Amino acid sequence: xxxxxxxxxxxVIKDEGNGxxxxxxxxxxxxKFTEGINLYKKNIDVCNGAKESITLxxxxxxxxxxxxxNIDNQEDSFSDANFxxxxxxxxxxxxxxxxxxxxxxxxxxxxxxxxLELLCSIDAxxxxxxxxxxxxxxxxxxxxxxxxxxxxxxxxxxxxATPVVTETAPxxxxxxAKKNVVNKTKLLDSDVIEKAxxxxxxxxxxxxxxxxxxxxxxxxxxxxxxxxxxxxxxxxLANLPVSTVEAIFKKSEVPAEIFSACLQAISLHGLGDKAxxxxxxxxxxALGKASSxxxxxxxIDDSDKAVLS
Numbered sequence: 001x002x003x004x005x006x007x008x009x010x011x012v013i014k015d016e017g018n019g020x021x022x023x024x025x026x027x028x029x030x031x032k033f034t035e036g037i038n039l040y041k042k043n044i045d046v047c048n049g050a051k052e053s054i055t056l057x058x059x060x061x062x063x064x065x066x067x068x069x070n071i072d073n074q075e076d077s078f079s080d081a082n083f084x085x086x087x088x089x090x091x092x093x094x095x096x097x098x099x100x101x102x103x104x105x106x107x108x109x110x111x112x113x114x115x116l117e118l119l120c121s122i123d124a125x126x127x128x129x130x131x132x133x134x135x136x137x138x139x140x141x142x143x144x145x146x147x148x149x150x151x152x153x154x155x156x157x158x159x160x161a162t163p164v165v166t167e168t169a170p171x172x173x174x175x176x177a178k179k180n181v182v183n184k185t186k187l188l189d190s191d192v193i194e195k196a197x198x199x200x201x202x203x204x205x206x207x208x209x210x211x212x213x214x215x216x217x218x219x220x221x222x223x224x225x226x227x228x229x230x231x232x233x234x235x236x237l238a239n240l241p242v243s244t245v246e247a248i249f250k251k252s253e254v255p256a257e258i259f260s261a262c263l264q265a266i267s268l269h270g271l272g273d274k275a276x277x278x279x280x281x282x283x284x285x286a287l288g289k290a291s292s293x294x295x296x297x298x299x300i301d302d303s304d305k306a307v308l309s
Contacts, residue, residue: 033064078102138200216252249290
């Protein structure tokens with residue numbers, strides 16, 4: 001087969017796989033993308049010399065990685081994303097995001113941050129990547145803090161079961177002064193870490209407040225970032241276009257616990273004036289069109305049902 005013939009076939013296979021993906025037939029989509037990848041492997045010498053072939057194959061790998069992710073096959077998802085970055089396109093943003101997500105699930109936060117920093121340097125306007133980067137940097141700081149604390153605990157000398165009392169000279173004024181400096185430094189480090197973590201959380205919340213999710217998973221991610229402050233949740237809901245709410249939940253169920261929290265946020269902060277009431281009503285109407293919404297209503301508390309009535 002010539003490069004042109006291969007490219008035509010790869011394009012058809014990619015479109016067929018995308019069709020299965022849109023139907024949420026992720027296994028079928030993965031199988032179709034695999035068909036294209038196998039075609040590439042059989043004609044690798046021809047494909048590696050053609051720019052269009054490499055672009056198509058890269059898309060097949062990143063699409064398959066996403067398909068694997070959607071059926072929680074994170075190992076293969078990582079493998080496909082890593083192959084793209086190692087062999088095809090080291091700056092591919094889709095592969096960087098997918099690999100970073102896999103690193104995050106493995107609690108390999110440093111590697112995830114590394115991929116997200118590169119991604120953000122390439123696509124500075126990617127809100128999801130920016131938000132993930134802020135969150136993971138905070139987790140990385142927490143991880144380093146915990147390791148430091150573990151080292152301090154391990155370095156503390158163990159005392160014998162029956163302590164031996166020995167006479168020691170009282171500490172000098174110089175020794176007391178040094179000890180006070182050390183204690184103040186530890187307190188300062190703790191304060192700095194706490195302030196940095198709080199700032200990181202605040203930045204992540206600020207990004208979430210401005211986010212317009214494209215999927216139900218994106219909505220849930222924003223919600224989880226904001227749920228500690230119901231006023232922020234209400235503002236976030238009020239800013240969502242009705243068309244967006246309808247689109248992302250058209251084929252996705254609304255978890256009862258999230259719907260319950262949304263009702264609480266609206267009842268506390270979303271009924272203050274006519275404009276707020278209208279926005280809250282529009283949001284709830286749009287959400288009511290979600291898949292299997294009747295099932296969601298079955299699992300909420302009576303108090304939440306009272307808010308609806």
